[in-house]
Amino acid sequence: MATITLTISALPAHVRTARLMAATVARRAGIAASAIDEIRLAVGEACSRAVAAHKLHCPTQPILLQLIDGSGPGPVSDPHDDTSNPALRANGSTTRRFEVVVSDRAPSKDSEETVNHVEPLLDGLFLDGDDTPPGGISGFSPGLGLAVITGLADEVSIDPQDTGTVVRMSWPLSTDQPQEPSSN
Amino acid sequence: MDLKLDHYTEGDTEIVVVEGEIDVYTAPRLRELLIDLVNKxxxxxxxxxxxxxxxxxTGLGVLVGGLKRVRAHDGTLDLVCTQERILKIFRITGLTKVFGIHDTVQEAIDKRSSK
Structure with missing residues (x-):
């Protein structure tokens, strides 16, 4: 178990930093190569959504990104147990996981960020959608970013609170040996 | 890598060449280019x-925004893309049904001309 924590200002330029770091750590953790692109995109979406929310509500507050290598379904365990617990080596849904947690501090009550409304959202988008919303770039709702995340991550939980939203995404670690990070 | 944008004319079609990363940071530049081309x-x-x-x-939003603008003038916005990693996000969002996605620029031009 290893956790890397990154705090970024709510600026679009830092989203790239976040996703590159996520991809690098995921590669290092041994995530299958085919999933690296998914992680990069999902983390980018989560951070983009958080940046947009902060721009509206709390632009000076930072956004927290946690990259957790080897997280199991249970609570965080001793780092030294990482390779000694046989259960963590099982090949299946209970295998070790690579988890990414993106936490923002923007109240979620103003946004309707549900993840199950992709079709209506898209229908409204290119047929009747309005032009750029405040703080946005196009007619896309931030909910689309969350919908993309749910399409990419193996497991997702989204917890919107008045004090901010926590997006948790995870992918199973492959049984292969961790790879050395390469250039991005 | 940052975003590099270029464009050139091929008959009655304007080809926009995009290179690099389209995200929340760089997408506004692509949006400005598409708006500028339509305005011209x-x-x-x-x-x-x-x-x-x-x-x-965010990049998808810019492309859809461009599509909306050209459609307002009975125009078209087609894409050339064969990269699976890029096509995947179009599939996830259902946008493969919205955009014409082609293997080559020539194919995109030919298919529109034949309609």
Whole structure:
């Protein structure tokens, strides 16, 4: 178990930093190569959504990104147990996981960020959608970013609170040996 | 990698060549270019995405915004993309049904001309 924590200002330029770091750590953790692109995109979406929310509500507050290598379904365990617990080596849904947690501090009550409304959202988008919303770039709702995340991550939980939203995404670690990070 | 944008004219079609990463930071530049092209009377656009290394929902939003603008003038916005990593996000969002996605610029031009 290893956790890397990154705090970024709510600026679009830092989203790239976040996703590159996520991809690098995921590669290092041994995530299958085919999933690296998914992680990069999902983390980018989560951070983009958080940046947009902060721009509206709390632009000076930072956004927290946690990259957790080897997280199991249970609570965080001793780092030294990482390779000694046989259960963590099982090949299946209970295998070790690579988890990414993106936490923002923007109240979620103003946004309707549900993840199950992709079709209506898209229908409204290119047929009747309005032009750029405040703080946005196009007619896309931030909910689309969350919908993309749910399409990419193996497991997702989204917890919107008045004090901010926590997006948790995870992918199973492959049984292969961790790879050395390469250039991005 | 940052975003590099270029465009050139091929008959009545304006080809936009995009290279690099389209995300929340760089997408406004692509949006400005598409708006500028439409404002100058270019209503048949082909966006060549063969050198795009990253595309997120913000980039999708810009492309859809461009599509809306050209459609307002009975125009078209087609894409050239064969990269699976990029095509995947179009599939996830259902946008493969919205955009014409082609293997080559010539194919994009030919298919529109034949309609």
């Amino acid at each position: 009377g270019n209503f048949y656009l082909v966006v060549n995405m063969e050198k795009v290394e990253f595309l997120d929902s």
